[in-house]
Amino acid sequence: xxxxxxxxxxxxxxxxxxxxxxxxxxxxxxxxxxxxxxxxxxxxxxxxxxxxxxxxxxxxxxxxxxxxxxxxxxxxxxxxxxxxxxxxxxxxxxxxxxxxxxxxxxxxxxxxxxxxxxxxxxxxxxxxxxxxxxxxxxxxxxxxxxxxxxxxxxxxxxxxxxxxxxxxxxxxxxxxxxxxxxxxxxxxxxxxxxxxxxxxxxxxxxxxxxxxxxxxxxxxxxxxxxxxx
Amino acid sequence: xxxxxxxxxxxxxxxxxxxxxxxxxxxxxxxxxxxxxxxxxxxxxxxxxxxxxxxxxxxxxxxxxxxxxxxxxxxxxxxxxxxxxxxxxxxxxxxxxxxxxxxxxxxxxxxxxxxxxxxxxxxxxxxxxxxxxxxxxxxxxxxxxxxxxxxxxxxxxxxxxxxxxxxxxxxxxxxxxxxxxxxxxxxxxxxxxxxxxxxxxxxxxxxxxxxxxxxxxxxxxxxxxxxxxxxxxxxxxxxxxxxxxxxxxxxxxxxxxxxxxxxxxxxxxxxxxxxxxxxxxxxxxxxxxxxxxxxxxxxxxxxxxxxxxxxxxxxxxxxxxxxxxxxxxxxxxxxxxxxxxxxxxxxxxxxxxxxxxxxxxxxxxxxxxxxxxxxxxxxxxxxxxxxxxxxxxxxxxxxxxxxxxxxxxxxxxxxxxxxxxxxxxxxxxxxxxxxxxxxxxxxxxxxxxxxxxxxxxxxxxxxxxxxxxxxxxxxxxxxxxxxxxxxxxxxxxxxxxxxxxxxxxxxxxxxxxxxxxxxxxxxxxxxxxxxxxxxxxxxxxxxxxxxxxxxxxxxxxxxxxxxxxxxxxxxxxxxxxxxxxxxxxxxxxxxxxxxxxxxxxxxxxxxxxxxxxxxxxxxxxxxxxxxxxxxxxxxxxxxxxxxxxxxxxxxxxxxxxxxxxxxxxxxxxxxxxxxxxxxxxxxxxxxxxxxxxxxxxxxxxxxxxxxxxxxxxxxxx
Numbered sequence: 024x025x026x027x028x029x030x031x032x033x034x035x036x037x038x039x040x041x042x043x044x045x046x047x048x049x050x051x052x053x054x055x056x057x058x059x060x061x062x063x064x065x066x067x068x069x070x071x072x073x074x075x076x077x078x079x080x081x082x083x084x085x086x087x088x089x090x091x092x093x094x095x096x097x098x099x100x101x102x103x104x105x106x107x108x109x110x111x112x113x114x115x116x117x118x119x120x121x122x123x124x125x126x127x128x129x130x131x132x133x134x135x136x137x138x139x140x141x142x143x144x145x146x147x148x149x150x151x152x153x154x155x156x157x158x159x160x161x162x163x164x165x166x167x168x169x170x171x172x173x174x175x176x177x178x179x180x181x182x183x184x185x186x187x188x189x190x191x192x193x194x195x196x197x198x199x200x201x202x203x204x205x206x207x208x209x210x211x212x213x214x215x216x217x218x219x220x221x222x223x224x225x226x227x228x229x230x231x232x233x234x235x236x237x238x239x240x241x242x243x244x245x246x247x248x249x250x251x252x
Numbered sequence: 253x254x255x256x257x258x259x260x261x262x263x264x265x266x267x268x269x270x271x272x273x274x275x276x277x278x279x280x281x282x283x284x285x286x287x288x289x290x291x292x293x294x295x296x297x298x299x300x301x302x303x304x305x306x307x308x309x310x311x312x313x314x315x316x317x318x319x320x321x322x323x324x325x326x327x328x329x330x331x332x333x334x335x336x337x338x339x340x341x342x343x344x345x346x347x348x349x350x351x352x353x354x355x356x357x358x359x360x361x362x363x364x365x366x367x368x369x370x371x372x373x374x375x376x377x378x379x380x381x382x383x384x385x386x387x388x389x390x391x392x393x394x395x396x397x398x399x400x401x402x403x404x405x406x407x408x409x410x411x412x413x414x415x416x417x418x419x420x421x422x423x424x425x426x427x428x429x430x431x432x433x434x435x436x437x438x439x440x441x442x443x444x445x446x447x448x449x450x451x452x453x454x455x456x457x458x459x460x461x462x463x464x465x466x467x468x469x470x471x472x473x474x475x476x477x478x479x480x481x482x483x484x485x486x487x488x489x490x491x492x493x494x495x496x497x498x499x500x501x502x503x504x505x506x507x508x509x510x511x512x513x514x515x516x517x518x519x520x521x522x523x524x525x526x527x528x529x530x531x532x533x534x535x536x537x538x539x540x541x542x543x544x545x546x547x548x549x550x551x552x553x554x555x556x557x558x559x560x561x562x563x564x565x566x567x568x569x570x571x572x573x574x575x576x577x578x579x580x581x582x583x584x585x586x587x588x589x590x591x592x593x594x595x596x597x598x599x600x601x602x603x604x605x606x607x608x609x610x611x612x613x614x615x616x617x618x619x620x621x622x623x624x625x626x627x628x629x630x631x632x633x634x635x636x637x638x639x640x641x642x643x644x645x646x647x648x649x650x651x652x653x654x655x656x657x658x659x660x661x662x663x664x665x666x667x668x669x670x671x672x673x674x675x676x677x678x679x680x681x682x683x684x685x686x687x688x689x690x691x692x693x694x695x696x697x698x699x700x701x702x703x704x705x706x707x708x709x710x711x712x713x714x715x716x717x718x719x720x721x722x723x724x725x726x727x728x729x730x731x732x733x734x735x736x737x738x739x740x741x742x743x744x745x746x747x748x749x750x751x752x753x754x755x756x757x758x759x760x761x762x763x764x765x766x767x768x769x770x771x772x773x774x775x776x777x778x779x780x781x782x783x784x785x786x787x788x789x790x791x792x793x794x795x796x797x798x799x800x801x802x803x804x805x806x807x808x809x810x811x812x813x814x815x816x817x818x819x820x821x822x823x824x825x826x827x828x829x830x831x832x833x834x835x836x837x838x839x840x841x842x843x844x845x846x847x848x849x850x851x852x853x854x855x856x857x858x859x860x861x862x863x864x865x866x867x868x869x870x871x872x873x874x875x876x877x878x879x880x881x882x883x884x885x886x887x888x889x890x891x892x893x894x895x896x897x898x899x900x901x902x903x904x905x906x907x908x909x910x911x912x913x914x915x916x917x918x919x920x921x922x923x924x925x926x927x928x929x930x931x932x933x934x935x936x937x938x939x940x941x942x943x944x945x946x947x948x949x950x951x952x953x954x955x956x957x958x959x960x961x962x963x964x965x966x967x968x969x
Contacts, residue, residue, distance in 0.1 A: 028689065029719040031720055031721065031760070032566045063589055066562055066564070111770060160601060221601075228563065241603070241605055
C-alpha cells in the first residue's frame with residue numbers, strides 16, 4: 024500500500040467500536056484477509072478500519088463487524104445512524120464472542136432489530152440461503168461453539184442486511200503466540216473449525232455478491248454437487 | 253305540353269310592371285269616363301290601349317314559351333349515411349338500428365322511385381361510394397357530409413339527391429356551402445330519436461406513450477353517462493382480443509366518471525390497445541364503448557449481462573440496483589476465484605461454477621440489450637478476438653456496452669488493439685494522466701444525454717467523494733461525450749454512439765459511495781438513466797417521432813420528428829424518410845424537411861381509418877442516425893359515436909340551402925316522394941322567348957301608332 028492510496032472498490036473490514044469489549048481477540052484481520060486473498064478473487068484492504076457509529080467513515084464502510092463481550096448499548100442517535108446505514112446498503116455482521124445464548128451480549132443484541140425497524144427481528148437464515156453457498160457449500164452454521172441455532176438474519180427492504188452468529192465466528196481464527204489455535208472448537212473439533220472459517224469467508228463473499236448464488240445460472244451445478252434431485 | 257316561363261324576376265322589373273299596369277288602367281279608365289264617344293270607338297280605343305300595355309308588359313316580363321314532355325329517367329342520387337352513429341338502435345321501439353330502418357324504408361319506396369326517376373344508390377362514410385345494395389351495415393367510422401358534393405363526379409347530370417342520415421357527422425368542413433354549390437335540390441330524411449339515448453360512452457383514454465412488456469401500465473379512461481340509472485360496469489383493456497386488465501366503475505348521478513385500469517402489455521413494440529366498456533342493458537349505442545390507444549412497449553425487461561472480474565462493493569451495490577429494478581432481467585457472472593488462487597479444498601466443497609465458454613457467451617449475446625464488463629480480464633477467461641468481434645457487432649447492431657474500471661484505460665489495457673478499441677469512449681493510445689485518489693464527481697460544462705440530477709450543479713457538491721487509482725484517461729475519443737469528470741481534473745465517465753448501439757466508459761468503481769453516503773436516490777437515478785441510455789429507451793432515442801394531434805382519413809396531417817445526437821443536442825442537417833402501413837394494408841412513404849432546432853416535418857395522408865404503423869429513419873452524412881416507430885390511430889379524433897344524438901337541424905339547413913325539403917323517416921311516404929320528384933317529371937324540349945325579340949317591340953310600336961292614328965282620325969285629343 025503506497026502513501027495516499029485509498030480503498031476505492033477494495034473490500035474493507037470495519038469493526039465497530041462500542042462501550043463494551045469491542046475487540047476481544049485483537050486484530051485478526053491480517054490472517055482473515057490473507058485467507059481471502061489466497062482462496063478468492065477478493066482484493067482485501069490490508070488494514071481493518073475501526074470506527075464508532077458516529078464516525079463519518081461509517082458511511083464509507085459497506086462491511087461492518089459488531090463483536091465483543093458484555094452488553095452493547097446504543098443511544099437513540101446510534102440507532103438512527105445504524106438504521107440509515109443498513110437502509111442505504113451497508114452490511115452488518117454481529118458475532119457473539121461469548122458464544123452464550125443467555126449471555127449479556129446475546130441479550131443486548133437480540134432486541135437490536137426491533138430498535139432499528141418497526142417490524143425488525145432476527146430470523147433464522149434457511150440452509151438454502153446464498154450465505155451458505157456464496158463460495159463454499161455449507162450445510163449448517165458453526166463457530167467456536169455450535170449451539171444449533173444457526174445464523175440469524177435481519178432483512179431490510181428484501182435484502183439480508185445483517186447476519187447474527189451466536190457461536191463466535193472469530194474464535195476459530197485466534198492463534199496463540201506460538202502459532203497454534205488458541206481455542207478449541209466444540210463439539211466438532213478441527214472439522215468444525217474449518218467449517219467456521221469457511222462460513223466467515225462465505226459471509227464476506229455474500230456481502231459482496233448478495234443473492235448471486237441463487238441465480239438460475241448456478242442451480243443446475245449446485246444441485247449436482249449437493250446431490251439434489 | 254306547352255307552358256310559359258317568366259324572365260328572372262327583379263325589383264326594377266316588378267316596379268316597372270306595376271307602374272305600367274297602373275298607367276294602362278288609368279288610360280282605359282279615362283276613355284271609359286269620356287263623354288261624347290261612341291261605344292264602338294270607346295271599345296276600340298280600350299282594346300288598342302290594353303293591347304299596347306300588354307305588349308309593353310311582355311317586353312318587361314320577358315316570358316318564354318316552353319314545350320315540355322313527361323319523363324321518368326332523371327338521374328337521382330339516393331345516399332345513405334353508413335357511419336358509426338347510424339348503428340345506434342333507437343330508430344323504432346323494437347330497437348332496430350337507424351341503418352336498418354333506412355334500409356327498410358328505401359327498399360319499400362324503391363319501386364316508386366324507379367318509376368319516377370332513375371335512382372342511383374350511394375353509401376356515405378368518410379367518402380362517397382356507389383352501392384348496389386344496402387348491405388354491410390353502418391360500418392364506417394365516421395361520415396363527412398361535405399363529401400356529398402362528390403356526387404357531381406360520381407353521377408354526372410344528377411337532378412336531385414335524397415340523403416338519409418341522423419345528421420350526426422364525424423368531421424370534415426361545413427357541408428352547406430359545398431352542397432349549395434351542387435346546384436340540385438337535396439332532400440334530407442332524418443332518422444333516429446332526437447330524445448336522449450341510453451348510452452355509456454368512452455370519451456377519452458390517457459396512457460403513457462411507452463411502457464414495458466409484462467410490467468404493469470395504466471390507462472385512465474373518461475366515461476360519459478347519458479340517460480342511465482345508477483349502476484356499475486366493467487372497464488377492460490384489450491390487445492389483440494386478449495383482456496390484459498379490468499376493473500369495475502360505479503356511478504350514481506354523475507355525468508362523467510374517470511377510472512384508471514392497470515394492465516400488463518404482453519408484447520413488445522408499438523402496440524395498439526383498446527379500452528372497452530361492457531354493454532349496459534338496453535344501451536342504444538355500442539360504438540362508443542371502445543376506444544383505441546397506442547403505446548410503444550419496450551422488451552419485457554431489459555436483459556443485462558453483467559460480468560465482473562472481482563467482487564467488490566461496486567458489484568454489490570450495482571447488482572442489487574439491477575436485481576431490484578423490475579424492468580431489468582439480470583444475468584451475471586462474477587469471478588470468485590482467480591486461477592492463481594491457492595485452494596486446499598475439493599471441488600465438491602465449493603459452490604463455484606465454470607465460467608461460460610466464449611461460444612456460450614457469443615450464442616447468448618443477441619438476447620441481451622446491454623453488456624457490462626467490470627474489471628474483467630476477458631482474455632484470461634477464454635474470450636479472445638472472436639469474442640471481441642462479436643461484442644463489436646452486438647454494439648453496432650444496437651446493443652449497449654458499459655465498461656467499468658480503470659484497468660480498461662491503463663497503458664496495459666487488454667482492449668488496446670482489440671476490435672472494441674474504436675468503440676471505447678476514451679482513447680487508449682494516449683498516455684493516462686495522474687490525478688487525485690479522492691475526488692468529487694461533477695458534470696462537464698457541455699450538454700449531456702443523462703445526469704444524476706435534473707438541473708443545476710449545487711447537488712453535486714453534496715455528494716460523497718469518489719475514489720480511484722489516481723489515474724485518468726488521457727483523452728476522449730472523437731465523438732465521445734463526457735458525462736462526469738473528477739472535480740477539477742480529467743474525465744471520469746463518457747459515452748459514445750457506435751452504429752445503432754451505445755458505449756459508456758466509467759473509470760471509478762466507487763459510485764456506491766453515493767448510495768451508502770446518504771444519496772441513494774442520486775445513485776439509483778444515475779444508474780437508471782445510464783441503463784436507460786445504454787438500452788436506447790424511448791426518452792433517449794436519437795429519433796423521436798411525434799404523432800399528429802389528430803389524423804383524419806383522407807386529410808393531410810403533419811408528422812414531427814425530433815432528432816438529437818448522443819448528447820441530446822439537436823441535429824439540424826439530417827436526412828429523414830418515413831414509410832407507413834395502413835390498417836387496410838395500403839403502403840406509403842415520404843420524406844422529412846428540416847424545420848430548425850433538430851425538428852423535422854413531413855406531411856402524411858392516411859387513407860384508411862384505423863391503426864397505421866409508421867417508421868421514420870434518419871441519416872446524417874450517409875451514416876445511420878436512428879429510427880423510431882409509432883402507431884397512429886387514423887380517425888380517432890373523429891369519434892362520431894361519442895354522441896349519437898340525431899342532429900335534424902343540420903339536415904333541415906342542408907335541404908333549405910339547396911331548395912330541397914326535409915322530413916323524418918316517418919314522413920318519407922309515397923306522396924312526399926312524388927311531391928319531391930314532381931319538378932323532375934317534365935322535361936323542357938323547346939323554349940321560345942317571347943319578350944326578348946324585335947317582333948314584340950314592333951307589335952308595341954304598331955299598337956301605339958294605331959291608337960294615335962285612330963284618335964286623330966276620330967278627332968279625339
